[in-house]
Amino acid sequence: METYDPHKNTTEVRQANSRKMNSRVLxxxxxxxxxxxxxxxxxYSIAMPAPSN
Incomplete structure (x- = not known):
């Protein structure tokens, strides 16, 4: 994977995701x-026995 590319624009450099998939996953x-x-x-509530008074 190439880490440096002088031809990338600002969106690609900051790794923005236009589809917002990260937000959907979160x-x-x-x-x-x-x-x-x-x-x-x-x-848990169903399994608890009723209090005996």
Whole structure:
């Protein structure tokens, strides 16, 4: 992989991504983690026995 190219423009030099795929991956990962924690919480809540008074 070539690391230096004098013919690159400013967008290519700073490695901008015009499709914003990084943002999509981060957003989908965050949504996935939140859903996972919600599912774990629901399962934990269902599995807990009722308090005996």
């Amino acid at each position: 957003a989908m990962s965050l949504i996935g983690i939140v859903i996972a924690f919600v599912v774990i919480y629901i399962i």
